[in-house]
Amino acid sequence: MTTTLPVLTVDDLSKRYGSGCAACRDHAETALQGNTCRHCGTVHALSGVSFEVHPGEVLGIVGESGSGKSTILNCLYFDEEPTSGHAYLAAYERGAADLWTASGERRRWIRNHLLGKVYQNPMLGLNMDFSSVANIAEKMIAANDRHVGRMEARARVLLEHTRIPTHRMKTSPRQFSGGMQQRVQIAKALSNEPPILLLDEVTTGLDLSVQARVLDLIKQIRRDVGVAMILVSHDLAVIRMLADRTIVMRDGRQVEAGLTDQIMEDPQHPYTQELVYSLL
Amino acid sequence: MSRHGTYNFAFLDEGSKREIRRATLKAIAIPGYQVPFASREMPIARGWGTGGLQLTLSLIGPDDTLKVIDQGTDESVNAVNIKALIRSTTGVTTSDDTAEATLIQSRHRIPDKPLRPDQILILQVPIPEPLRFVEPREEVTRRLHAERDYTGAYVLLFEQIMRHGDVTTGADPPVEVHDRYVMAPSPIPRIDNPKMDHGDALILLGAGREKKIYAVPPHTRVTSLAFDDHPFRSEDVDGRTCALCGAEGVFMDEIQDAQHGGTTFRCNDTSECLARMNARARAS
Ligand SMILES: Nc1ncnc2c1ncn2[C@@H]1O[C@H](COP(=O)(O)OP(=O)(O)OP(=O)(O)O)[C@@H](O)[C@H]1O
Ligand SMILES: [Mg+2]
Ligand SMILES: [Zn+2]
Numbered sequence: 001m002t003t004t005l006p007v008l009t010v011d012d013l014s015k016r017y018g019s020g021c022a023a024c025r026d027h028a029e030t031a032l033q034g035n036t037c038r039h040c041g042t043v044h045a046l047s048g049v050s051f052e053v054h055p056g057e058v059l060g061i062v063g064e065s066g067s068g069k070s071t072i073l074n075c076l077y078f079d080e081e082p083t084s085g086h087a088y089l090a091a092y093e094r095g096a097a098d099l100w101t102a103s104g105e106r107r108r109w110i111r112n113h114l115l116g117k118v119y120q121n122p123m124l125g126l127n128m129d130f131s132s133v134a135n136i137a138e139k140m141i142a143a144n145d146r147h148v149g150r151m152e153a154r155a156r157v158l159l160e161h162t163r164i165p166t167h168r169m170k171t172s173p174r175q176f177s178g179g180m181q182q183r184v185q186i187a188k189a190l191s192n193e194p195p196i197l198l199l200d201e202v203t204t205g206l207d208l209s210v211q212a213r214v215l216d217l218i219k220q221i222r223r224d225v226g227v228a229m230i231l232v233s234h235d236l237a238v239i240r241m242l243a244d245r246t247i248v249m250r251d252g253r254q255v256e257a258g259l260t261d262q263i264m265e266d267p268q269h270p271y272t273q274e275l276v277y278s279l280l
Numbered sequence: 281m282s283r284h285g286t287y288n289f290a291f292l293d294e295g296s297k298r299e300i301r302r303a304t305l306k307a308i309a310i311p312g313y314q315v316p317f318a319s320r321e322m323p324i325a326r327g328w329g330t331g332g333l334q335l336t337l338s339l340i341g342p343d344d345t346l347k348v349i350d351q352g353t354d355e356s357v358n359a360v361n362i363k364a365l366i367r368s369t370t371g372v373t374t375s376d377d378t379a380e381a382t383l384i385q386s387r388h389r390i391p392d393k394p395l396r397p398d399q400i401l402i403l404q405v406p407i408p409e410p411l412r413f414v415e416p417r418e419e420v421t422r423r424l425h426a427e428r429d430y431t432g433a434y435v436l437l438f439e440q441i442m443r444h445g446d447v448t449t450g451a452d453p454p455v456e457v458h459d460r461y462v463m464a465p466s467p468i469p470r471i472d473n474p475k476m477d478h479g480d481a482l483i484l485l486g487a488g489r490e491k492k493i494y495a496v497p498p499h500t501r502v503t504s505l506a507f508d509d510h511p512f513r514s515e516d517v518d519g520r521t522c523a524l525c526g527a528e529g530v531f532m533d534e535i536q537d538a539q540h541g542g543t544t545f546r547c548n549d550t551s552e553c554l555a556r557m558n559a560r561a562r563a564s
Contacts, residue, residue: 104427127414127435134439141438142431148441148507170442 005090006052007196007228008076013049013085015071015252018042035066035251045071046252049085053196058222058229060243060260062236062275067249069232070120073198075100076230077117078107089114091195112142116189120201120232122181125188128174132164132184135173139191158187161224162217179210183217190221196228197221203238215241236275240264248272290337291369296320300338300493304484307495312457313425314408319491323365328358329387330488332404336366336385339400339484346374347381351388352531352548358387376551390472392530392549395481397498405466405487408494410454430462433505441510453512454505462505463494469548471514471531476502520545525556 023030024037028047031037035044046068053059061069074080076087076099087099091114099110116139119125126135136155137145145151159166162183164176173181182202189197202218203211219242221227233239239246239260246263248256248271255269267273288294296318303317322330340346348363350356354376362385363374375381378393385402395401411421414432424432433454440447447453452467455476465473466485476483476496483496496502504512520532523544530552532545547553 104423108427108429130435130439131442133442134435137438138431138435141434142429146434146508148438149509151438152442 004055005095006054007057007090008053008230009086009088009095010052010072010076011050011086011088013046013072013075013087014044014083015046015068015075015080016042016044016083020044032251035068044252046075046082049247049249049252049254051247051254051257053228053230055090055195056222056226056228057245058231058243060239060246061230061232061249062239062246063234063249065234066251068252069234069249070200071252073117073200073230073232077115077198078111089195108142112139113192114194115196115198116192116194117198118182118185118189118200118202120204122173122178122185125185126173126181128172130172131170132159132173132176132187133169135184136188136191139188143192154191155187158190159184161190161221162187163213177210179206179214182206182214186214186217186221190225190227193225194227196230198230198232200232201234202231204233204235211238218242236279240279248275287369289342289370290340291323291365292320292334292337296334297338300334303493304335304338304495307484307493308482308497310461311497311500312455312461312463312494314463314492314494316491317493319488322488324361329362329385329404331486331490331493332385332387332402332488333362333365333486334488335402335484335486335493336383337369339402340366340370340372340383342370342372344372344382345380346372347376347378347384347551348374349384349386349389349391349549349551352533353550355550377555378551388467388469389531389549390468390475390483392547392552394475395479397480399481401481401483403466403468403483403485405464405485405492406489407452408464408485408487408490408492410462410464425461428460430456430505433462434507437505437507437510441507446510446513447506455502456505457496457502458500469515469531470504470512471517473502473504473512473514478502522547522553522556525553525560527553527556 018041020042021040023039024032024042031039032044063069075082082100088095092110133155136158137151140151156166159169164180164183173184203214231242243260246260247254250271256272264276267276300317303315307315322333346366348359350359367374378391383400387404409421411424411432414436415421437447452464453470453473454462455465456462478499480498482498485494506512517529521528524546527547531548533548535544535546537544
């Protein structure tokens, strides 16, 4: 029998903004209002989140604004320091070493070689003072590529793949539409062929027709590249279209997890029921 | 009170000089690393070399011979003013001859004549941070240096290649010092970059407004950032001959000839040019 290691394992991730107090650390159920402590004001952005992502799988994370979705991706991409928890990548030390105990230098290596991220806000993921090709090359340069011709050729392939006309590769993403900016981010995230992509609200704020094209692109990447993805969205319709399995977040907690189809057909948690019925 | 009027020798008080020397020693000990220092107000406008001036004043002794160059010339208003200030507060001798000088303060050039172990070159720096254009926040650039993350400097180069096809234009091309820190060599022409590599003289760099001192000690490896398929290249000086001294292969200024409409070239390093002209006159 062969068992394949999950691409990514997250174990008991918590993230607090604030130091917390006895009340919210020991009796979260009564002390917290939403994700915030009534006594000390500490924000419990994530409380004990655990999940796995399997090879080639798309894991959806859905939940209302402020439920902690972006915080999960920020911790995984080392943009934020988790308060506690562990994470393992199959591609890093064969899944035996916790990412969050790695040194700054190792973290940079992991981020540049093993992860790709699309930010909710393109301003955070792209440098608007540089051309699109340089934005894509940045990820390869960060992974120590020092060959201009090779990086330019790779960027060209990725831009074609993400359907950005290559004659515009020297244009700054500043001059692109929102949908194109997201596609440049996707091209950049794919540049080092990471085993997993972190996608934060890739279609939020885009026109419906543009949304549909970006979603098609993600489907196509999944089919052609077979890369695993975490797809964060507050929009259950997007999740339903793309995610194999889904986690439902509320106030920093996982309230439900399972196969997307099952969750859609038979939601268990009242909050999930509310979400699903609102789709109908 | 010293014999030079109301000022202390070399203008700065001894406490300030000691503080600058301490920062200088640290800079020499960590080649290419930007050491913060408490930059003083100087009686010249900021941006006109207060960083270089403070280095010069903290190092100069009565037996030194000083040369000051501004973009290759010893006679610009700026160079003359700096020399006058230092002369009046120290009484040292000044010289235009690179070979005679023990301390050389310069803006935008490294002299063409190779420097000797007993000489110190002081370069004035406007923007000491090679990553500033890609990262405006000082606390972040510090971390990037600590982690030796120079991605941003290479992205900048990559972008120049995308825009211009190659990187042979633009002064201040960043260098890696002693295989560790990337630094801005101050806005010198690219042709001066290789002069920093394994030189005989100590090179100090001072930024007054940004309050930083850094150094390239003698015999230190200095390499210009480049890509495998785009190696570092200097400005193309081939086919240019100095109209005054006949030199070739050195950095030249382009002179538009208003009368005849053409372009002629002159050595940018005027004291070397003059020396060559004198040698020619003696020979004939
Ligand atoms: N720096 C911070 N300081 C304090 N609280 C923060 C900070 N960053 C995030 N939070 C809080 O953490 C919680 C989770 O935020 P997060 O951005 O992860 O939510 P989200 O699910 O991505 O929401 P959205 O759908 O609006 O993007 C929110 O309550 C947010 O206000
Ligand atoms: Mg978010
Ligand atoms: Zn509390």
